[in-house]
Amino acid sequence: MKKITVINSSFRKNGNTDHLAANFIKGAKENGDEVNLINLKDIRLNFCHGCLACEKLKKCVQNDDINSLLDDIQNSDILVFASPIYYYEMSGQLKTFLDRMNPLYYRENKFKYVYALFACANGNEDSMDRAINGIKGFVECFSGVTFKGSVNAAGFTSIGEIKDSHYLQDAYDLGKNI
Template sequence: MQYCIGCLSCIKSGCCVLKDDVADIMEKVKEAEIIVYATPIYYYEMCGQMKTLLDRLNPLYNSDYAFRDIYMIATAAEDEESAFEKAYNGLQGWVDYFEKAELKGIVTGAGIGDANDAINHKEVMKRANELGKNL
């Protein structure tokens, strides 16, 4: 995935000037009724890959997108729930541009700092599972 170059030609054309696999991802996002984004928290914000993806989804703004409900799953090494606020607000900023969509909630995994560590946090796994079952 390449970084958005900020030209905004996608708003008029409906597609990005960068040619990579994001076009396939964008079509899946456009057709989905529910989207669940997942990110580790870095420096109290969503990871760069997620931010880049959100930027690259700009062509959806003027499209007839199907998504309505947006959720976030996030993990952070920090134990404080406040570690997730900026990332959640960042996603809220993206959702605000899509008037038919709503940011419905977040499942947080505080204290998860290592790869494959989430499995050791049974309550977090249970909340993520419940979210999935209720979609």
């Protein structure tokens, strides 16, 4: 059994990213894996202040929800970042979360693999390239961690438009076979 942490950065309830995350989780749970879901819309998350106090403390000095989440992330086997594409990039809230994970840079982490789930409006899967690159930049800073792949759901604008597409099956299959 693997422990998988899914970080869903979409604030749009029942939106396209939510559907991707839900299908991935369904597959992973059916596979017997443990899933820890963090919905960024439900937590208190400030911007990183860049003080680097975390270098010594291995936690953050800010009094929001990040410290309560770090142990679970550290002890996961796999991390999955889910994001809508905003201006050809990951959402600002996901980038903020990556920055706030900086205390983990100074810890021994269990996670070895990172995946991503993206949704965007235009029909071109290349629209995810910059977001993938951003996540690869994060991954590169953690030794022994590899970016393994993503579901790039292209062509969905309104809430739940993704429902009848093959991308939900792709997300489910990824979870099931991860």
